[in-house]
Amino acid sequence: MPQDAELIGSYLSLGLQAVIPIALGSFKSLKTPEETIRKRKVSRKTQLSDGEEDEEEEEEVIEETLTWTDSLLFPVFGSIALLGLFLILKYVGKEWINTILGFYFTGAGMFAMHSTFSSIAIWSLRALGRKPTTYHIRISAGIRQVFHLPTTLPSMILVPISIALSLLYIPLGRPYILSNILALSLSTATLALLKLDSFLTAFVLLGVLLIYDIFWVFATPVMVTVAKSIDAPIKILSPKSSPFGHPKDFAMLGLGDIVVPGLVIALCLRFDLHRYAKSHPQEEVTTRSRFSKPYFYTGMVSYVVGLATTMVVMHTFRAAQPALLYLSPACTLGPLLLAVVRGELKDLWAWSDAPTEEEDKKRLDETIEAASEVAMKARAEVKATEIEAAKKEVELESNGNSNGTTLIEEDDSWMTGGVVTPDEGKARKRKGGKKK
Incomplete structure (x- = not known):
């Protein structure tokens, strides 16, 4: 019984660690609705209110939108990468690949950790009623701005902390706590970067990766071998015994089992914001507006149910389970059933979160020349x-x-050259121009 209690505690720890980056990444993926942007352009509020402009600049991130054709390529590239890692582990050894991946994730972890910690710090200050001041670091050449970085004091303070924690990952012997922090930061940053364009793409992605997961876990030893052999922040770990000291046996959950369902849950949250903006056309809806989140909460509950089912089956049969076998159906059926009950299935299916032509043009303009003072x-x-x-x-x-x-x-x-002074033109009389 004590051992079972420790295992249940380990599974609960995994579940909590999985939910946190999904929630953070979902809110980081939000963007101001196009209707609000158009209203601001018409009323020129972005020019008249520096505070609002700073907030928009602070939220601005690089993003990549995935379509349903991109979703079909996920299992292909995933299989190539997984099989490649397995062959390297088998014929070369895990020390070499662990060293390479350790350095790679150390570098990537610096940016991911800083982005995640900064978001948590800024949201915490705003929850306390404190709005951090935005500072602008600009470099200009003549009238052309070549570099612009909006930042805040908490963000600047967290830069050395993020760098130090990432650099200590390998020298400290890759402790599982620091590995989890890096892994969760990478998950949050990925959910903020990658976005699905529609629920069709979401359900296609869940379906094809369900088949991918079942094949590589049940049909071959490849995925389990790679997950257990690679010592890198590509999974979250929870010790099956006491977390103090140096535990050896861990329960684990791959980042794919967090990021893939997280992409769908983030899409649900953006759909909630779209619904609210559509039903309140007179209101200036932003990412910080208070709005109902039925699809987001349904997605989160569906994920928790699917993850709990995975852990129950894993604990019962004492064998590794493909988490997407339970997560994919749960995260598909949850939003669909809610849409049917609310009579919004047609709206859910027709809605698209793909970038508009105006957004694409804005990104192109920003890459060519940014506005400077x-x-x-x-x-x-x-x-x-x-x-x-x-x-x-x-x-x-x-x-x-x-x-x-x-x-x-x-x-x-x-x-x-296009400049005409008043003295350069010759006056001539128009017919009918005489005085009466």
Whole structure:
């Protein structure tokens, strides 16, 4: 009985560790609805309110959207990578591959850990009613900005901490606690980076990876061998005995069993935000708006049920189980059943979270030239000059009309590079322009 109690505690620890990055990554994947962005452009709130602009810049991250055709390639590339690792372990040895992967995940973990810790710190401060000030680090060449980094004080403080923890991973002997921190940070960062474009893509992804998981776990020893042999933050571990000291036996859960269902749950949360924005057209909905989250909560409950089923079966048969065998049906049926009950199945199936043409154009513009204070000032001066020239032209035209003669300036801008002064045009009388 004591041993069973320790195992149950180990499984509960795994479940808690799996849920945390899914929740964090889902909220990090949110983006301001297009309707709100259009309203801000029309009302020019982004130019008038520096605070709101800073918040949007702070949330801005690189993202990659996956389509259903991309989902079909997941098991192909996953199988190639898995089989390659298995062959390296079999014919070369695990020391070499563990060293390479250790250094790789140390570098990747620095960025993932900093991103995750920064989000937690900023959300915690906002929950306490404290809004961190955003600082802008800019490098400009003339009127062209070549580098722009919005950051906050908590984010800057966490930079050395993230670097130090990642660098200590190998020298400290790869302790499982630090390995779990790196693995959970990588999971959170991946969920913020990768996004599914629709529920069709989500269900296709769950289906094909279900087949992939069953094959490599039950039909071959490949996945179990790789998971047990590689000592890298590609899994979360929970000791089956006391967590103190140096435990040797662990229960484990691969990052794929967190990230893949997490992508679907994050899509559910974005669908909840879309529904709320659609039902409140007069409200300026942002990622920080309070909105109902029925699909997100259903997805989370479905994941917990699927993961609990996996652990019960694993504990009963004392054998490794493909977690997606239980997670994929749970995370598919949960949102679908809720949509049927709410009468929103058609909306759920038709909704697309793929980037619009405006978003693609915005990303392209940002890669070409970002806005800088110097550039904005130069453009403002040019615009003011153009407005002044237009005013003078209107005054000249009104003076000509008061004399009964309309002055029309000949367009010789092709000779002067587009700039025409009032003295360069020759006045000529229009027919019917005589005084009465």
